[in-house]
Amino acid sequence: MNRTALTRAGAVLLLTGALAALTGCGAPSPEPTSSPTPTPTATTAPQPTAAPTEEPPQADPTCDTIIPPDVVVDFTDAGWTFEEDVFRLGATEIPEGITCTWGDAKVASDNVQMFGWAPISEQDSAREQSALVQEGWQREEGEDGVFLTENPDTAVNTDADGYGWTYQFGDGWVKFADTKQGLLLVEWPPAD
Numbered sequence: 001m002n003r004t005a006l007t008r009a010g011a012v013l014l015l016t017g018a019l020a021a022l023t024g025c026g027a028p029s030p031e032p033t034s035s036p037t038p039t040p041t042a043t044t045a046p047q048p049t050a051a052p053t054e055e056p057p058q059a060d061p062t063c064d065t066i067i068p069p070d071v072v073v074d075f076t077d078a079g080w081t082f083e084e085d086v087f088r089l090g091a092t093e094i095p096e097g098i099t100c101t102w103g104d105a106k107v108a109s110d111n112v113q114m115f116g117w118a119p120i121s122e123q124d125s126a127r128e129q130s131a132l133v134q135e136g137w138q139r140e141e142g143e144d145g146v147f148l149t150e151n152p153d154t155a156v157n158t159d160a161d162g163y164g165w166t167y168q169f170g171d172g173w174v175k176f177a178d179t180k181q182g183l184l185l186v187e188w189p190p191a192d
Helices: 003-023 068-075 122-134 181-185
Strands: 080-089 090-102 113-119 138-144 147-151 165-168 173-177
Touching: 080 113, 080 173, 090 147, 113 181, 122 138, 122 147, 122 165, 138 181, 165 181, 173 181
Parallel strands: none
Antiparallel strands: 080 090, 090 113, 113 173, 138 147, 147 165, 165 173
């Protein structure tokens, strides 16, 4: 026999031995009985499904989805909970939006963090920005949109750069945080 034939013969023996070992490992096989002859069944090829033409609807923003999951875990591990409210731009309520105040409900304290997000039209955005500027808010344009922050002279809590409550206006949305740095944590809508 040549080498190829020996290799094939060895592979067949190895496969036969493995199959015999597998069948020998199970429960003892019952004595053969007469059983009905199986009838063949028709098999059909799976039908292709139509590709979705639109994306599934996006869930509404919630206090534990507009900020990153690891921040939610940090807050809850610290014993913090959230209070949910409608989104407000000055005196204007945007019911489709959400504002969340995170803090320790067991301790009366101003040690809280606030985050918000709301959809807004271009026309409403321009009108609300103008109203906030008239109320003394400071407007800044940046690469990431337009920022309106409360007057630093009257701000109760500020970040390292001196920013207190701040709105960030983008294309079809507005974010809110109790500091400008806090806006970095508002991640809505979720990235694809």
